[in-house]
Amino acid sequence: MLGLFSKKSGSLLGIDISATSVTLLALSHQGRSYRVEAYAREDLASDPFGADPEALARVLSRAWLKSGSRRRDVAVAVSGEAVISKLIEMPAGLGDDELEHQLQLEAAQYIPYPLEDVAIDFEVQGAVPGDPRRVQVLLVACRNEDVEALEAPMTLAGLTPRVVDTMPLALQRCLAMLTESLPSASPLAVALLDIGADMTTFCVMHGQRIIYSREQLFGSRQLTQALERRYALTLDQALLAERQGCLPQGCAEDTLRPFEQALLQQAHRSLQLFAESPQQQPVERLLLAGDGSRLTGLDGRLAKQVGIVTVIADPFVSMSIAPHVDARALAEQAPYLLRACGLALRGFD
Numbered sequence: 001m002l003g004l005f006s007k008k009s010g011s012l013l014g015i016d017i018s019a020t021s022v023t024l025l026a027l028s029h030q031g032r033s034y035r036v037e038a039y040a041r042e043d044l045a046s047d048p049f050g051a052d053p054e055a056l057a058r059v060l061s062r063a064w065l066k067s068g069s070r071r072r073d074v075a076v077a078v079s080g081e082a083v084i085s086k087l088i089e090m091p092a093g094l095g096d097d098e099l100e101h102q103l104q105l106e107a108a109q110y111i112p113y114p115l116e117d118v119a120i121d122f123e124v125q126g127a128v129p130g131d132p133r134r135v136q137v138l139l140v141a142c143r144n145e146d147v148e149a150l151e152a153p154m155t156l157a158g159l160t161p162r163v164v165d166t167m168p169l170a171l172q173r174c175l176a177m178l179t180e181s182l183p184s185a186s187p188l189a190v191a192l193l194d195i196g197a198d199m200t201t202f203c204v205m206h207g208q209r210i211i212y213s214r215e216q217l218f219g220s221r222q223l224t225q226a227l228e229r230r231y232a233l234t235l236d237q238a239l240l241a242e243r244q245g246c247l248p249q250g251c252a253e254d255t256l257r258p259f260e261q262a263l264l265q266q267a268h269r270s271l272q273l274f275a276e277s278p279q280q281q282p283v284e285r286l287l288l289a290g291d292g293s294r295l296t297g298l299d300g301r302l303a304k305q306v307g308i309v310t311v312i313a314d315p316f317v318s319m320s321i322a323p324h325v326d327a328r329a330l331a332e333q334a335p336y337l338l339r340a341c342g343l344a345l346r347g348f349d
Contacts, residue, residue, distance in 0.1 A: 012075040012162060013038070013067075014170075014343030015060070017150070020044055020197045020221075020291075022059050023333075025340040026069045027319075029348060035320045038069035039330055039337075053149075057156035064157065068324060074154060075163040075170075075343040080215075082146045083166045086110045086139045089128055099124070103139060111141050119147050119164075140166065163346050168210065170342030171201075174315050176208045177345065178287070178338075181318040188284035191274070192313065193267050194338065195292030197221045200263075202270035204283065212279045218266055220291035223259040230255065235291060242296050260295055264305055271306055287313040289335045315341040 016023045026038040042063040044056075088110070090102060103122055104115070111118055118141045125136040147164050154161045171194075179190050189206040196219050203213040220235065227233045231248050233241070241247045242256065267286070274280060286308045288299055293312055303310035314334040321327045330337075 011071060012073055012344060012347035013064075013069055013071040013159070014340045014346065015074050015076050015154075015159075016170075016337075016340040016343060017056075017076070018044075018196065018339075021336075022056075022063050023337060023340040024063050024067045024069065025337060025344045026067070026071055027341075027344045027348075030320055033318055033320070034345075034348075035322060036316060036325050036330060037322050038067040038071075039325055039333075040064070040067035041333060041336075042066070053153040054156055056153040060153055060157035060159065064159065072159050073162045074159050075165055075346040076150045076154065076161050077165040077167045077170050077339065077343060078142050078146050078150065080166060080168045080213075082142050083168070084111055084141045085166075087125065088137055088139055089134045090137050092127065092133055092135045099137070103137065107139065107141065110139060113143060117145075118143055142166075163343075165343060165346055167339060168213065170339050170346070171203070172205070172210045172342070173345050174338045174342035175203075175205045175210070175287075177341075178313065178315055178317075179205060179208070189281040190285050190287065191271065191283045191308075192287045192289060192338075193270065193293075195220055195263065195288070195290035197224075197291060200266060200290070200292075202267075202274075204274055204279070204281070206281050211281070212274050212277060214270055214273065216266055216270070218262070220259075223255060223292065226255045226259075227251075239294050239296070256295060259292070260298060260301070263292055263295075263298075264302060267302055268306055271308075283308055286310040289313040289338050291336065293335045313338060 011028065014025045021041055021043050023041045024039065027034045028037050040063045042059050044059060090099060094102065099122065107115060107120060120141045122140065123138045125138050128134040128136055150164060151161050175192060189204050191202065191204045194201040198217070198219040198221055200216045200218045201213065203210050224235045227235060227238050231251055238247065238251065271283065286306065288310060299310045299312055312335055315338055316330060316334055321330065
């Protein structure tokens with residue numbers, strides 16, 4: 001079993017491994033809210049899963065030591081493209097063991113791999129609309145090798161993977177928390193544009209579930225490479241220089257503005273495709289996340305173009321922060337940390 005939908009696992013260290021970095025985040029419950037107990041980020045020089053597991057384990061160890069956390073039980077996630085999910089109908093009233101047995105019998109028709117090569121999990125979603133005698137069950141599976149690629153470096157780093165989640169579910173968990181903290185109680189949909197290094201994810205949440213998702217081969221890596229090649233600047237250095245008004249001559253015109261224009265076009269196109277989809281809903285607010293979201297004033301310029309209130313996503317806006325955590329660094333990194341936050345929240349489901 002994957003362990004996606006297991007019972008409450010206790011406090012977990014959420015670990016997000018992206019194409020460019022490893023991020024660790026630990027939360028605790030504080031009444032109805034949460035507190036950030038530990039946080040760390042370590043950059044990666046190469047593809048984390050194309051490298052020796054021992055190299056990734058060393059990065060994980062450095063991040064764990066930097067975070068100051070003593071937790072070793074972790075939640076990690078496989079990417080959405082590595083996961084097969086299917087909503088199927090089953091008779092109501094089956095116990096977990098009966099349901100698991102029945103799903104094992106039927107899984108072969110939904111999974112294009114030998115069953116001995118995959119990890120499977122499921123969650124009952126509720127009654128089938130109009131037929132209380134049957135329930136909808138979410139069946140999720142991924143290849144064992146994808147799970148093992150995560151587990152091996154964790155174990156080498158002295159960490160224990162208690163939950164293997166999926167990135168879409170981790171993101172949904174964090175977005176559900178974020179939408180609860182928004183000032184409006186409107187039932188309208190909330191969209192997210194998450195600009196990663198190589199991939200931009202656009203998704204829409206309505207009724208505490210992601211109802212639409214689209215990925216685009218577009219990301220901040222092209223901007224990072226242009227800055228390094230032309231101006232010997234990292235993205236962080238360029239963004240700081242932009243805020244301070246001391247960018248090298250021509251940098252904004254040659255690199256930042258063309259990237260921003262392409263990003264605005266991607267956002268506009270994603271919203272248009274959603275509006276034309278069967279899932280379409282009025283979108284109340286657009287959240288920006290990821291590396292590319294930090295361009296100064298991007299949220300205001302995007303809001304003006306698409307006509308939707310646009311803000312930088314901050315999963316910690318309603319959380320307290322432990323005294324030993326660098327609150328300023330956490331605030332600067334907040335737009336990157338939605339998935340790590342969703343994984344850390346997994347321990348409180």
